[in-house]
Amino acid sequence: GKRPLRAEAAFTLVEVLVACVLLAVVSGALYSSISFGFASVTLARQNLRATQIAVEKMEIVRMYSWDQVNSNGFVPPTFTAPFFPMTGGDTNGGLIYYGTTASSDFPKTVTYGIDMKKVTVNLTWTNGHIPQSLEMSTYRSQYGMQRYIY
DSSP states (O other), rough: OOOOOOOOOOOOHHHHOOOOHHHHHHHHHHHHHHHHHHHHHHHHHHHHHHHHHHHHHHHHHHHSSSHHHHSSSTTEEEEEEESTOOOSSSSTOOEEEEEEEEEEEEOTTTTTTGEEEEEEEEEEEEEEEEEEEEEEEEESSSHHHHHHHH
């Protein structure tokens, strides 16, 4: 006897190609979303470190006396800071923050203007090939807050 012919169950070439294209699109989207996530985390870490450096410079200026803030050259106008401050060796990956500290007079039209200074810290760095920057300002009083409140 002869056996009856059965239909072979398989995918056609078009179905296989559509599945491969779909897999490639999904894989590409997954890869790009993971890459974007890592880039976002890196930028957030760099911004946080820049904020830490700016606050540190503000606190240093806050600890100076009024005469030190007003003297030329006591507060360094430019500085550099690494991304990893406590490591011994060059493991920063080349990421260095370049900063400036500027002190300016308060408007003299205000009654207490001669007793105030505006301190501004600017930081710049490069994330890949994209320049980044951060600016932070505060006011420094000669006598502190208690003289103006009471």
